[in-house]
Each structure stands twice: as C-alpha cells, then as structure tokens.
Amino acid sequence: MKWTPVSCLCLLALGGCQAMPSSLPSADPPPAESCYFPSDDPATLTASVDVLTEWGFSLDASDTQLGLLTASREKTLHGYSDLYAEPRLRPRTGFHVFGGLGSGGGAGLGVGVGLGGGFSQPPVEVERVSLLWDRQHMRVSRDIRRFDQYGSLREGRSASSDGFCQQLQRALSAQTATGDRTP
Structure with missing residues (x-):
C-alpha cells in the first residue's frame, strides 16, 4: 500500500480519537461520610466476617495483614x-x-x-462489599451490579450509602461488645 498524505492525515485523525481520558473515574454518588469510621478493636475483621455472613454475604477474599475483606451476595431478578x-x-x-x-x-x-x-440464565444483581481496616479506622465500599440473562453487565453503581454504613457500624459495635466471636 502506498502512503499518501491524505491517508497519513486520516491515520493521525483516528489516532486523536484514542486519546487518554482527562480524569480517572470516580464513585458516583460519592461514599457517605459514615462509611469511614473509627475502629481500633483487634476483633474488627472477625466481627465483620460474622456480620456479613449473617446478612447473606459470602466471603470472596481476605488479607489480615492488609486489613482487607471482600464479600458479595447474589440475588435473582425475576421479571427482568x-x-x-x-x-x-x-x-x-x-x-x-x-x-x-x-x-x-x-x-x-x-x-x-x-x-x-x-x-x-436469569438476570442477577450482585452486591459487593469491601472493608479496609487500618487498625484505627474502617473504610466501607459497596457497589451493586446488574447482569442480564446473557451475563452482560447492564447497570452498575456505587452503593456506599449512609443507611448501609450506619447499619454495618451498629452491627459491628454490637458484635464486638458482646464478645460473640468465632475463633
């Protein structure tokens, strides 16, 4: 193929369409302030596993050295x-x-x-919660994704709401206060 000035110009124009984004994506809506709270009890991660398991989540990943815990639960969306x-x-x-x-x-x-x-398959909603504990504070991140019957992502949003984080905070406080911990 012979390169002409017009084809080079077209190539440069198409290359401009592949530019990097000017900013990184951010959570929309932003996480609520109650999703970052003080917590210095060493049993925080164990209590978090217990609370999330009671709520129907399954543990996906954990790293006690980093203070990281990720759990998710799936719900079938009938009629979607x-x-x-x-x-x-x-x-x-x-x-x-x-x-x-x-x-x-x-x-x-x-x-x-x-x-x-x-x-x-039936459409599903996957709710994922990630907890990061730095031995002084707990940071909660939650998102909800909906997949159609073919497994394609249709909707996704940040769901780190004030209500969820306050409910988690109360449940963790109650769990660590009663000393009801599994070894």
Missing part, C-alpha cells in the same frame, strides 16, 4: 428478562409456560412449543 430483551423480541400479548401462544402486531396467530432451557 423482558426489561433487558431487545425491543423487537419482546412479546406484545400472550402467555408462555413451556412454549407460547400469542398474537403478533398484525394479522395472525401462532402456537409454539419449546423444550429445553436454552443457554440464558
């Missing part, structure tokens, strides 16, 4: 398959259990029977 479906694939009227019966947008009536589940 139609929300995340392509508009042209959504049924207009009708019902379906193991097949389908419905009427289309024009003239006609169709009856279909489908056997087998296909390759899709």
Whole structure:
C-alpha cells in the first residue's frame, strides 16, 4: 500500500480519537461520610466476617495483614428478562409456560412449543462489599451490579450509602461488645 498524505492525515485523525481520558473515574454518588469510621478493636475483621455472613454475604477474599475483606451476595431478578430483551423480541400479548401462544402486531396467530432451557440464565444483581481496616479506622465500599440473562453487565453503581454504613457500624459495635466471636 502506498502512503499518501491524505491517508497519513486520516491515520493521525483516528489516532486523536484514542486519546487518554482527562480524569480517572470516580464513585458516583460519592461514599457517605459514615462509611469511614473509627475502629481500633483487634476483633474488627472477625466481627465483620460474622456480620456479613449473617446478612447473606459470602466471603470472596481476605488479607489480615492488609486489613482487607471482600464479600458479595447474589440475588435473582425475576421479571427482568423482558426489561433487558431487545425491543423487537419482546412479546406484545400472550402467555408462555413451556412454549407460547400469542398474537403478533398484525394479522395472525401462532402456537409454539419449546423444550429445553436454552443457554440464558436469569438476570442477577450482585452486591459487593469491601472493608479496609487500618487498625484505627474502617473504610466501607459497596457497589451493586446488574447482569442480564446473557451475563452482560447492564447497570452498575456505587452503593456506599449512609443507611448501609450506619447499619454495618451498629452491627459491628454490637458484635464486638458482646464478645460473640468465632475463633
């Protein structure tokens, strides 16, 4: 291929489209102030595991040397398959259990029977909580992500809200005050 000044100019123009972002992404909305609180009890991480497990989270990762704990829980979103479906694939009227019966947008009536589940899964919401303890303070970070029936990320947001962090703070205080710790 012969390089002409026009093709070089086009290449430079396309290279400008690949510029680095001017700023790093930030949490939106920002974490609440109550997500950073004093905590100097050595049993804080153990109590955190206990509290999050009681709330239905499963432990994903932990490092006691760093004071890091990550846990998550997953919830099936019933009824979200139609929300995340392509508009042209959504049924207009009708019902379906193991097949389908419905009427289309024009003239006609169709009856279909489908056997087998296909390759899709139900849409899910994954809530992840990360705790960082520096032996004096606890920092809480929480996010919620929603995945469609094909496993693609559809929504994601920071969820480090004041209500969640205060509830966690109270539960940790109660857990460490009673001395109810598992070794």
